[in-house]
């Protein structure tokens with residue numbers, strides 16, 4: 272574990288943000304995705320800064336691929352404490368490893384994918400506020416396109432869009448519940464790339480907060496080019512949504 276920032280202080284207070292950056296970025300194929308630069312800064316640096324700029328967030332735990340810990344610690348935005356750890360083989364494992372770094376006295380954890388560097392600090396605050404009504408709260412978008420169910424290359428049906436949402440991160444959770452469902456899921460062999468899905472599986476309520484189109488996930492080389500455009504020309508964010 273590599274640490275940056277003012278030391279442990281009162282880590283039990285406030286909210287801890289887990290920033291997930293331990294993916295290998297196989298679909299882009301230029302090494303770990305979060306360490307690619309857009310507009311001269313790494314995706315991870317931008318994502319960490321957004322999480323740290325949320326006033327409710329008191330410290331960050333950042334999961335990176337093994338061997339990248341020191342580089343990530345060097346990108347810590349300050350002044351909040353950032354603990355960098357080696358993640359797991361899957362996103363789910365990375366969350367579980369990160370949870371082990373968080374003291375049991377911390378009441379709220381926000382999980383955020385570094386691959387979504389344009390999440391606004393206010394979106395972190397909104398999902399945290401959503402916990403007033405549920406054990407989990409996610410940001411999500413209504414789909415803009417018509418949704419088809421397809422089999423063997425032919426349309427089977429058109430899925431009514433009412434009530435459909437595309438889940439994003441950040442996602443906020445009561446820390447005790449997130450820990451409990453992750454441990455149960457690991458023991459039961461249940462796999463998911465979405466933390467909220469594990470709460471649903473365990474029967475917990477998850478509040479939905481309106482997400483932002485600009486908070487898209489960088490997955491393909493095209494996404495990387497779009498992200499670069501957004502960093503270089505912030506005004507493009509509005510016109511491209």
Ligand code: C5P
Nearest residue numbers: 291292293294360361362365384385386
């Ligand atoms: O691959 P994908 O972009 O869907 O991954 C979502 C997020 O989970 C990314 O930010 C990635 O770095 C992170 N991840 C992780 N540990 C893994 C795999 C993915 O932290 N083993």
